[in-house]
Amino acid sequence: TRRPDPRLTDWLRRHGPRAERLVSVCTGAVLLAGAGLLDGRRATTHWAYCDTLARDHPAVEVDPDPIYVRDGRVATSAGVTSGIDLALALVEEDLGRRTALTVARHLVVFLRRPGNQAQFSAQLAAQTARREPLREVQQWITEHPDADLTVEALAARAALSPRHFARAFHTETGTTPGRYVDRVRLEHARRLLEDTADGVEEISRASGYGTPEAMRRAFVRALGASPAEYRRRFRPTPAPAHT
Numbered sequence: 157t158r159r160p161d162p163r164l165t166d167w168l169r170r171h172g173p174r175a176e177r178l179v180s181v182c183t184g185a186v187l188l189a190g191a192g193l194l195d196g197r198r199a200t201t202h203w204a205y206c207d208t209l210a211r212d213h214p215a216v217e218v219d220p221d222p223i224y225v226r227d228g229r230v231a232t233s234a235g236v237t238s239g240i241d242l243a244l245a246l247v248e249e250d251l252g253r254r255t256a257l258t259v260a261r262h263l264v265v266f267l268r269r270p271g272n273q274a275q276f277s278a279q280l281a282a283q284t285a286r287r288e289p290l291r292e293v294q295q296w297i298t299e300h301p302d303a304d305l306t307v308e309a310l311a312a313r314a315a316l317s318p319r320h321f322a323r324a325f326h327t328e329t330g331t332t333p334g335r336y337v338d339r340v341r342l343e344h345a346r347r348l349l350e351d352t353a354d355g356v357e358e359i360s361r362a363s364g365y366g367t368p369e370a371m372r373r374a375f376v377r378a379l380g381a382s383p384a385e386y387r388r389r390f391r392p393t394p395a396p397a398h399t
Contacts (some may be wrong), residue, residue, distance in 0.1 A: 165190045178230045181239035185232040189213040199232040200225045289314045301344045301364040305337045349387040
């Protein structure tokens with residue numbers, strides 16, 4: 157990263173201590189650290205710059221693994237897409253889960269990943285098509301991961317030939333229809349593993365995999381963990397009941 161503008165660093169140093177909440181996205185943590193606002197705190201940044209941040213600012217406890225870290229009034233995210241997860245966490249904290257879900261749906265993403273989840277997931281928001289027929293197909297995919305999502309079926313929904321549809325989809329989103337479907341199904345299964353007690357067989361059907369074995373292969377290939385391992389690591393611990 158380029159050396160921060162001293163004027164910006166000075167501004168942060170003056171005004172940061174008075175802010176109710178400080179949030180950085182990706183390498184923005186370098187700016188906060190340069191202003192001394194991360195001293196004595198745990199923080200993260202993009203994995204490629206974690207070593208640099210730790211070396212240049214030894215007073216900061218750099219954690220390279222989470223997608224975002226919250227330490228008191230200061231929050232730092234690992235990357236740009238991780239900033240979406242952090243923003244959704246803040247929306248949920250301030251306005252409640254229902255509002256956060258509404259925002260997530262508008263962004264064409266599933267509700268935030270837990271902050272302690274490792275830096276391995278890309279958000280679907282960056283791959284939203286601009287053309288309306290393709291956007292409608294993407295919305296259909298998101299809402300019906302268990303449907304027939306072959307190129308032929310999706311092309312029919314867009315009233316295009318399979319070849320034209322596949323080419324237009326790739327031009328608009330930067331990925332193929334098949335890969336997009338794979339990602340949506342993975343995100344859907346992950347959400348169910350995190351937020352429900354549904355069994356793996358039920359989740360595999362609801363997410364379009366058909367069988368637990370097919371879902372297991374997809375998880376191991378994409379995340380390096382089976383669905384059961386993923387659930388153990390990332391399902392939030394229920395809050396203790398109040399008596």
